[in-house]
Amino acid sequence: MAFELKKILIKQRGIIVIFIMVLLKVILTLSNGYDSHYIIDQNPDGYSFYINQYKGKLTEKKEQEIKSEYYAVGHAAGELENLSSRWREGKIDKIQYESLSKEYYERQKNSAVFNVVYNQYYYVKEAPDLRYIMDNRGWSTLLSHDNPDFLFLLCLILILTPLFCNEYESGMNSLLLSSRNGKYRTGVYKLLIGIILAVGITVLFSLIEFICINDMVGLNDGGFPLQSLELFQNSDYYITMNQAFIAIVLFRILGAMLLAAFISILGIFTGKSIITLFLGSVLTFLPYIFLKGNSLIFFLPLPSGLLSGVGYLWGTSYISSIDQSGNAVNMVQFQEINKAGLGFLMAGFVVETGLLLLCCLKKYSGYTLRFKNHEVRTKMICGCLCMIAVCSIFIGGCTIDRAKDNFTVNALDSIKYGKTDKYNINFDAAKRNITAANKKTGEIIDLIREPFEQDAEIAAIFVHDEYCYYLSRIPQAEGIRVYEIDMKNFERKLIFNNVRENKEDLFGTLYKVNVIKNFSEKIDTYLPIFCFFFNKEYIYYGVDSRIVRIDRLTGRETVVASDVAEWKSLFYHNGDIYYVDKQHRLGIFHGDSGKVYSVDSVYTDQFSITGDQVEYKDLFDNNEIHRIPADPGRLSQPDFY
C-alpha cells in the first residue's frame, strides 16, 4: 500500500498537482474575500462594538437595550443640537456640554452600523430561541454558498484518474494479473488509496477554506444555532454552526468517496486516461449547470450534490411573483430535504459507493505501473506560472496623476465649480453635466459629450491645474470611477476604478457579482457626494456624513471621519482635511498620522483657510472672526489654548 501511495504521489507527480491546486485555492479564497455589508466594511470598529454588546440569545433585557439604543441613535442629532443651543445660551458650561454630548456624538457616528445590527435584531426577534445575534460574515461565507469548488473537483479528478488508467495504457495489466497479489490485493489497495486520497484532499480543502475565512474575518460563536444565518431560517436542522460545518465536510467526504468510486470504475472500464478525465468532469460539473438552483441536484446518484453539501441543510425558500389575476404569490424556489429524506439519501449514497467499489474490484484485473522516464517539465510548468504572474500585472487601475499634495481646496465649492487658466467649469448636479465657459469668448462647452446613454452618473467634480476630474457612480453598484479631462484637447482618461465589472458566472455556476441586494445599500448609491478631491496617494469623497479615503494603489476604502456635518465648511489643506463635526467643533483629519482630532476650543459652522491660517466665526463670540494656525500638530495638543 505504501508503494501504491508513493507511486501516485511521487512518481506520478500527484503531490505537485495537489500543491498547485492548494496554492491556487488559497489565492482564490483570499482574493474572493467574504460576504459582508459595505457599511460594516467602512466602520468595522463600530460594528464590533455593537455586536459584542448584543450578540447571543435575545433576552428581554437585551431587547430593551436595543430598543433604547435605537431610540437614542434616532434622536442623537436632535439631542446634540439641543445641547449645543443650551451651551450657547449659557445654560450649561463647557465641561457639562462635553460630557453630555460625547455619547450622542458617538451614537451618531455609528448610526449606520447600528442600523445593520438593528436589522439583524428584527430578523432574530421572529424566533429568539432559534436565532441569535452574531457577526455572521464568516459563517455566511463558509456555509451559504453552493457553488462548485472547481479547483477541489479538478484536483480530485486529476489525482484519482491515474489510479487504474496507467496500468491499462502501459499494458502492464496482463503482467500484474499473473502475479501473486495482482488480482485482488492490489485492487483493494488501489481502491483504499483512492478513498484515502479523496478524503484527505476533501479535508485539506475544507480546512483551507476554514482557516482563510477565519483569518480574514473570524469564525466566532460557532456554537450559535444554524438558523442565526438568514439563508438557513427555514432549515429543519437544529444544530450549531460548528456542527453544520462538520456535517457539510462529512457530506463532501462521502461525495469524494463516491467520485473516487466513479472514476475508478470509469478507469477500469475504459482503460484510457482521457476518457476517464472527460467523463469524470462531465459527471461532476454538468449537473451544476444543468440544475443550478434546483434541489434535484441533491437527489441525483452523482457526487455533485454531496460535493457541494450545503443544500442538504437548507430550508425551503420562496420567490415572490404576481399571478395572472394580479395577486401576489409565493413560488417555491428551493425545496428542502427533510430529515427522513436525508437519512435515506445518505444510506443510498453509502450503498452506491460500496456497490461501485465492489464492481471495481470484480472488474479489475491486476496492473502495475511502468515507470516512465519522463523528462522533467518543470520549465514548462514554471513558464505557465510565470505567464499567470505576468498577466496579473495587466490587472491595474491607476494611471499617472498630476495632482500635487500641497494645495488648498474649499471642498464645498470645488465639487461644483472650478477654474483653469482658460475656463470656468461648472457641474450641474440636476442634469449630471459638466460645462466649461471660455473666460475670453464666453463660449460654453459641454465636457461630457458621449452620444450614447450611460449607466454611470456623475456625482462631483474636482478641478486642479489644467485638468477637470469627475467622480461617477453606477446606480445600485458598489464602487466609483474617477476620470480626468485634459482641458487643452478635452481628452478623457480613467484615473481610478473600483467598480467590479466582471460579471462572468462560468456558465451559471457562480453567484452574480456586483449586485447590491440590501435596500439601504441601493439607497446609498443615490445619496449626494458632499466633497471630492484627491492627491497622489488617496482619493477622498464624502457621502452620508462620512469622508471615505481610497488608497489608489490597493483600492482599499476606509472611513476617516464619520461625524462630518454635511454642507458646512470643509477644506483640504496640504494633506489634511478640516471640517465641522456634528458638535459644531472644528475637526481635523491629519493625513500623515491617519488620526482625527477635534479642536474643542473652536466652535464654528463656518471657516476658511487662507495661507497657513484658519479663519473661523466663533459661535460663542457672536460670530467674531478668529484665527488659528493651520497646523494639526499644534492644534491637536490639549494645551493649545
Add this chain to the structure above:
Amino acid sequence: MLRIFYFEMRKNYLRIFIIIAFVLFLLVNLSLIYKNYVNGDSGFTGYFMPHSADTVRRWEFYRSMHEKLDGTLTAEKADFIINENKRLESIVSDGAFSREYQPDSYTGYLWGDYVMISKYFYDPMKYIATYSINSDKIVEKAKDNIAFYEKYGNRYEKAKNEFIADHYSGRKITVFYDSKPWELLFDYNFSDLLILLLLLLGLVPMFVNEKETKMSNLILASKNGKINMTLIKVMSALTFVSFLVFAFSCENMLAFTYLYGLNGHAMPLYAIEKYQYSPLACSVLAFYFLMVLLKIIGFFSFGLFIFLLSSLLSRVIYTYMVSSLFLVGGIYASGYMVSVELGKKVLSFLSPVTLLKGNELYSKLLDTNILDNFLLVPYICILMQIITSSIIFLFICKTSAFKTLKKANVLPEKEISNGI
C-alpha cells in the same frame, strides 16, 4: 496529403467514444433548451412564461396576436395596441380591479390582459416606433462632436464620433416581430461549454498519445513527418472545431425555431432592444452566422493552445489539467471585455473565450483607445487570436518536430566512439 488528413481524422476524431460523447451532448443540449422553454423565466421581471396548464390560454393569446401583428408595422396595428393598452391601464392602475375570472377577456383575467398587452406588444412597439428618433439624436450629437474634437486636436474622439455618425445614421425599424427569442438564442451559451469539453476530449491526446506509444519518432523519420504532419493535424483540428460549431449551432437554431418560433430573420439587429446601440446594421440571421464564425475562430485558437500543451507535456493528465485551468482562466478573463481599464481589456483580448461571446462584443459600441487610435474591440480580439494562433502554431512545429528530432539525432558518446 489528403490521405494523411483523412487518416488523422479517422484516428483522432472518428472514434467510438468521441462519437458517443458528441451524440450524448447533442441530446443534453436539446434537453436543456427544452427545460428552459418549459420552465421559462422566474420572478417579476422575467419575459418568458413557463409552459404549463396555467399558461395555456396566455400562450394562445400570444400566438394569435403575433399572427395578427407580425410584419410591417402599420398605423392601424399601432393604434390598436395603444388603445388596448390605455384601456387596460386605466382599469388596473388604481389596484381595485376585479381579480375574478373574466370569460370575455383575452387571458381570462384583467391583470393578465394588461401584462400581456404591455409587455409583449405595447413596449416593443413603442421601442420600434421611437428608435429612429433616438438614433437620429445620437448621430446629431456625434456630428457636433466631430467638429468640436477636430478643433481641439483630439484624434481619438474625432475618429470615434465619425464612426458613430457613419454607422448609426439612417436607422429605422419598419417591421414588428417578437425579438426576444432571437436575443435568447444569441445569449444561449451552454453548447459552447459542451464544445469545449469535446475539444478537450478530442485534442488533448493528439501529440501525447504519439509520445506515449513512441510513434512520434517514427512519424518524424518519415517523408511528411515534420511540418506537413503538424499542418495536417492543425487542419484536422480546424475541421473538427468547425464541424462541432456548425452541428451545435444548427441544433440550437432548429430547436429555438421549433419551440419559440424565430420569426423575422431579416429584421435588423438593432430591432432587438439589447442591441439598440450595436454598431452592426445587418439582419439577425446574418448576425447569428457572424457569431458562428467568431466561435470557430475562438474555439480553434483554444484548440491550438491545447495542441501546444499536448506537444510540450508528456502525459494526458498534465495536458488536461493545464488546459482546464487555462479554460477557466480564459472564461473569467473574457468577462473584462467591457472593462474601462486598458490592462483588464488586454487580458480579455488574449483570451480566446472572448470571441465566443459575440452577443456581448456587438451588443454596444465597444472600443478602445490605443495610442490615440480608435479601435473596435471585436476587431482587436480577432486580430489577437490570429496572431496568437500563428505564434502557437510555430511553437508547435518547433516542439513537436524540430526539438524531438534534435534529441532523437543525438547519439550517446559511447556509441559514437564505438562506431555504432
